[in-house]
Amino acid sequence: MADGLLAYIDNPHDLRKLSESQLPQLAQELRNFIIDIVSKNEGHLGASLGVVELTIALHYVFNTPDDLLVWDVGHQAYGHKILTGRLHAFQTNRKLGGISGFPKRSESEYDTFGTGHSSTAISAALGMALASNLKGDAEKHHIAVVGDASIASGMAFEGLNHAGVTDANLLVILNDNAIGIDPSVGALKDYLTSVKEGKNPKENNMIKSLNFDYSGPIDGHDIFALIAELERLKKIKGPKFLHIITTKGKGMQLAEENQVKYHAPGKFDKATGEILPKDESHLPPKFQDVFGLTILDLARKNEKIIGITPAMPSGSSLTYMMDVFPDRAFDVGIAEQHAVTLAAGMATQGMVVFCNIYSTFMQRAYDQLIHDVALQNLPVIFCLDRAGLVGEDGATHHGVFDIAYLRCIPNMIIYAPLDEVALQNILYTAQLGLDHPIAIRYPRGRGSIANWQQLHAGHYENIEIGKAHCLKSGSDTALLSTGSIGTNVRKALSITENPERFAWYDFGFIKPLDETLLHEIFSKYNRIITVEEGVIKGGFGSAVAEFAAANQYHNALEILGVPDAFIEHGSIAELQGICGIDVEGILTAMESSAGA
Template structure:
């Protein structure tokens, strides 16, 4: 047995030359490679470790890049990048002039679609599949890999709804690990958990009801099972759906145990997984923590205060309010449009709503800000996190448009507090009651 298989694999053509019984060894080497680089260079860890076997199986069975593979969000695409001609430059991941932390069309023909924000994969892959059909490319495969947090978003449902009335050659793979950045929430997550635990009758299948050929759930770390199921699905016509169960952080014990912390853990010990402590005693508090603690302080004095976040309780520090006032703080999942209009609905009833959304994510709810909040002059308080340039995450996450896109909306106050004290003051003023919405 070759002592290092990965070193000899430059692309999926090399991968397909391996006998199937050597793939588990390759999976171990690929995990070790990701852990080694990310431990030194930082980046997204848990998501990529969870899909190592799935990544190998997809490139082994399908003829990428001719067959088109779309990774939703792309946090989990490190293994994909390493197997597709970027192993030698993977150490430059998320660095200036290095490779992107997300799939990017201009970087590689294997990156079929640029991602970074969630829930776009089904629509994009369906668009590709319908285009292939029109061009007479009937044997071409189109695969969307989407997580259980991302599939709960409205856009993913729009894609599924359309795909179900086509005969497009589309395979949707649900990578179900019950966690996005924070644990997944919502009725769909509860349904998927019931399916995994065998508590749902076979006929009660939401995906089958949408005209998909559903199979699973199967173990996403069992390479022979994955390969045989993907080989079978290659021959099935029309929209198909494979439910795969994985463990985020697989292969690094601490990352499996503390999945939120190891989503993007910073630098850590590659052997033990222990995160190297950062001395942040000399640094001012993070803006989001000042926001989170101030919100709790205000909510203690004003029972009308509500907090809303679309799937970012830890990143936005809304978690403090969720812990202190669980009935008055809502994580609505990856659903920015819903978050904004939910806030508007609450504001009509006299509630003081702090709607906390990352700058780039609010772009996805632009119509709701205009139509549901500003035109009705509802005093929703938008708190936009991650405004400005955000370094390693790159173009998809730079919050550089918010002042431009909000400035043209009538009835909306824009405030950019210069420091933590000003942030606290403006939160207090807003909570006392404004006649307009504020960002």
């Protein structure tokens, strides 16, 4: 539990009762409290530690929630949550039924805009500021806190470009720590570094050229300097830009020294910072590592292979290839749209391009998928990591829409591997040359094959495009699954009292569907159950239903998947249970009276 000054702060009104001289003590208490809770409950650590002083200063100087504060992405908002009425609830952070790990409008009036994806804060805060002008409330302040990785994204520049020709009372704070989840990359990062080092003349300041009142850079851990500058900026009208320098993981030595590892370190010793060891030697591999190691192995043999990721080299495990072939593996920063069209450009020149983007972030490049890739039928290989339910990150990060939003695009092949061997085989098949683009979706977390040797032996199988497989025969009910959720189907089959009733088919290919096999299934079984870890509307089950309608089949058809609602945060097992696609949910569907 909190003690000292922090224990008496239920909201920013309490914070503002403190003298400035007390704020360094509060900063230390807030930092210690975050470390204490996250060490036990896990979560995003380094980003929130890096903005403790800024968080206190913003709520101390500005009249929140009347003044509107937007945190870009939201990884760094733990201190904000604690100071805005959620001190006692913070131990429930990211747990089922607890508070969200990201700002969320329905959770608090202080969370003025829901965030989870990057680079939206400037546009959102500008929209608020322009609305305030229209309502005659020009004295209200609007603040967007943006990291140096997020501000390099196209959307952030779109917001800056617009804001510079308005009279909006907008303050953009650049929290410059030279890292997002992985180290920041690109020419803008180099420019910001030169500004920090005093190498860039003030008259050449690119932010000033966009008509912002620029100030900084200043030390983001000097709370007195922050307060003084924020008080000065309050008196200036129009768009303003404050450049602050911070250290991600500030106040915890190991987090400062290992910023990538301590972005979300898991459980650790709060006294020493040492991450608690896990014996993972006996566990199956992570799907991301299957991707990373397979791509590296294939790239050694095929010099045309290129890897691309938007700011997720460690999260996607593309780092394996980047370490060996740095000229053929690209981290393009938080720029999903650019990543997709860059891949398309490379594909026109005969390169074999693996573009690895988290499923939830691929949503940000939808037009590029359609216009730049599929319309031109370019054989880009999209690897959609974190497909399905991702757990504690919640609604902003679940990769549950990709089947539905990809299935309607002409020329697009969609494949979901049942296990890690199927993943490596489709990666191998794709690099041999396809006639169309392909999206390969696979989940966060580990596979199911503990003795995983096939990758290292370098033995691959060329998969037949559009072919599904019967894994088990049955008498009256067919289970059709796609992707790794089939593991739950296998477990349900192993504990049902009447296993002889149930057939099981693995539909790795969601598009094109194996219609030959579907005709056989609908002709043989009275009842069919589809299972997917994606939204029901427009998903795999919908594709099967469309097939049935087009061919005038009237078999009983039940579709299991993610319902038409945004699924909140919790463990993956808990969320699968809510959606009815855990082992128990599948078993219940199998043994329901409809199948009796």
